Amino acid sequence: KDIYEANRKIAAEIRKMLDERGIMAIDFMGSIGSGKTLIIEKLIELLKDKKIGVIVGDVTGDDDYKRIKKYGVPVVNVNTGKECHLDAHLIEHAIEEMDLDSIDILFIENIGNLVCPADFELGTHKRGVVISVTEGDDMVRKHPLIFQISDFIVINKIDLLPYMNVNIDKVLEDIKKIAPKEVFLTDARSGKGIKELAEWLLN
Amino acid sequence: KDIYEANRKIAAEIRKMLDERGIMAIDFMGSIGSGKTLIIEKLIELLKDKKIGVIVGDVTGDDDYKRIKKYGVPVVNVNTGKECHLDAHLIEHAIEEMDLDSIDILFIENIGNLVCPADFELGTHKRGVVISVTEGDDMVRKHPLIFQISDFIVINKIDLLPYMNVNIDKVLEDIKKIAPKEVFLTDARSGKGIKELAEWLLN
Numbered sequence: 001k002d003i004y005e006a007n008r009k010i011a012a013e014i015r016k017m018l019d020e021r022g023i024m025a026i027d028f029m030g031s032i033g034s035g036k037t038l039i040i041e042k043l044i045e046l047l048k049d050k051k052i053g054v055i056v057g058d059v060t061g062d063d064d065y066k067r068i069k070k071y072g073v074p075v076v077n078v079n080t081g082k083e084c085h086l087d088a089h090l091i092e093h094a095i096e097e098m099d100l101d102s103i104d105i106l107f108i109e110n111i112g113n114l115v116c117p118a119d120f121e122l123g124t125h126k127r128g129v130v131i132s133v134t135e136g137d138d139m140v141r142k143h144p145l146i147f148q149i150s151d152f153i154v155i156n157k158i159d160l161l162p163y164m165n166v167n168i169d170k171v172l173e174d175i176k177k178i179a180p181k182e183v184f185l186t187d188a189r190s191g192k193g194i195k196e197l198a199e200w201l202l203n
Numbered sequence: 204k205d206i207y208e209a210n211r212k213i214a215a216e217i218r219k220m221l222d223e224r225g226i227m228a229i230d231f232m233g234s235i236g237s238g239k240t241l242i243i244e245k246l247i248e249l250l251k252d253k254k255i256g257v258i259v260g261d262v263t264g265d266d267d268y269k270r271i272k273k274y275g276v277p278v279v280n281v282n283t284g285k286e287c288h289l290d291a292h293l294i295e296h297a298i299e300e301m302d303l304d305s306i307d308i309l310f311i312e313n314i315g316n317l318v319c320p321a322d323f324e325l326g327t328h329k330r331g332v333v334i335s336v337t338e339g340d341d342m343v344r345k346h347p348l349i350f351q352i353s354d355f356i357v358i359n360k361i362d363l364l365p366y367m368n369v370n371i372d373k374v375l376e377d378i379k380k381i382a383p384k385e386v387f388l389t390d391a392r393s394g395k396g397i398k399e400l401a402e403w404l405l406n
């Protein structure tokens with residue numbers, strides 16, 4: 001389809017521009033409410049010595065934008081209005097609002113959805129999927145594509161495992177079979193597992 | 204747009220056909236992993252004296268289909284492949300596979316997504332949105348449309364409230380302001396709140 005091709009062209013331009021400026025960009029996709037914003041908050045806290053910028057995608061509103069703004073880092077809010085995914089065109093405009101000389105890492109928080117974001121690359125160096133144990137243990141089997149096109153997977157809210165009938169080994173087995181990517185188990189509230197994620201992202 | 208109009212026409216035909224046969228149909232929308240399937244399972248258990256049929260929507264796989272099948276009720280699996288929402292055309296075909304004389308209530312489980320399903324009515328009598336406390340307390344503010352077009356809202360997994368920084372009153376306030384619909388607080392694992400939901404659906 002033409003829209004994917006057009007999107008890919010813009011994504012390639014974004015990537016070229018980021019590379020020229022030595023900015024590393026990461027696209028955080030994932031389920032609704034899986035913990036994408038909290039994970040980015042914890043990464044900002046951890047990486048105090050880095051110059052971080054954030055683009056936050058939401059269908060509407062500025063809830064996530066305000067949560068990131070309080071850290072004093074450059075942040076842009078993108079409201080898609082109707083779409084359930086970000087695309088390269090929206091990112092191109094969002095980047096224009098940022099002073100790129102003031103950042104060396106760009107985190108993009110995509111719209112909560114395990115389907116459409118997979119089809120729209122944003123020109124980032126890495127793409128990851130954040131899911132949480134509270135959604136069940138069949139997420140990977142049910143949405144294989146988004147895991148297959150990603151570089152890393154975060155399974156968040158492991159502090160809630162004792163209160164769920166979820167078999168985490170089943171999820172890890174599915175990942176091995178369907179999308180053998182780097183996996184991080186985290187509890188974003190306490191910050192557990194975030195350090196390992198940060199180290200991997202920066203290498 | 205033409206696709207919404209075309210969808211509406213098919214939905215109207217489905218509704219007419221359901222009404223002729225005296226079948227009540229309910230569209231369960233909601234976030235990924237919010238508990239839609241478990242709620243339908245509990246409703247099936249509770250409504251033993253009713254003749255229930257189920258259409259289960261998933262992007263791929265038959266996980267939810269198998270969970271419903273074990274109850275011995277007529278169930279059809281619909282895989283959308285790429286789409287993050289069910290539409291009336293898919294339901295029309297799914298219904299053809301069912302013996303409608305053997306059911307008087309039809310539950311449809313939509314794809315987990317708080318955006319696109321809102322735009323595609325399926326010809327049902329009621330539409331509901333299932334969210335869970337583990338997703339945070341900003342779901343309604345962030346996705347107003349799907350709540351506004353629905354008839355009821357289920358806030359599930361209330362057993363997990365003690366382990367979340369979620370203010371349930373904030374969610375209820377948003378509902379009152381943005382989409383004043385019938386609200387049910389449930390813990391689908393224990394079955395808490397399911398009876399109230401069932402009674403309201405059947406009236």
Ligand SMILES: Nc1nc2c(ncn2[C@@H]2O[C@H](COP(=O)(O)OP(=O)(O)OP(=O)(O)O)[C@@H](O)[C@H]2O)c(=O)[nH]1
Binds near residue numbers: 159
């Ligand atoms: N117990 C627990 N709660 C968490 C964890 N991570 C996030 N939360 C909570 O889960 C809720 C959702 O977290 P967010 O960071 O808003 O999730 P999100 O993926 O950005 O959500 P959307 O942008 O709305 O899709 C909030 O109430 C968080 O406090 C965790 O590891 N453990």
Ligand SMILES: Nc1nc2c(ncn2[C@@H]2O[C@H](COP(=O)(O)OP(=O)(O)OP(=O)(O)O)[C@@H](O)[C@H]2O)c(=O)[nH]1
Binds near residue numbers: 137142315
């Ligand atoms: N603690 C707790 N767990 C629940 C509750 N309701 C559902 N679950 C669990 O949450 C996970 C997801 O439930 P499902 O019924 O598969 O949710 P769903 O909305 O149908 O998921 P998808 O179809 O994949 O979007 C499962 O592990 C359930 O056991 C609840 O009220 N409390």
Ligand SMILES: [Mg+2]
Binds near residue numbers: 036037038
């Ligand atoms: Mg967020």
Ligand SMILES: [Mg+2]
Binds near residue numbers: 239240241267
């Ligand atoms: Mg389900």
Ligand SMILES: [Zn+2]
Binds near residue numbers: 084117
């Ligand atoms: Zn989409």
Ligand SMILES: [Zn+2]
Binds near residue numbers: 286287288320
């Ligand atoms: Zn969609």
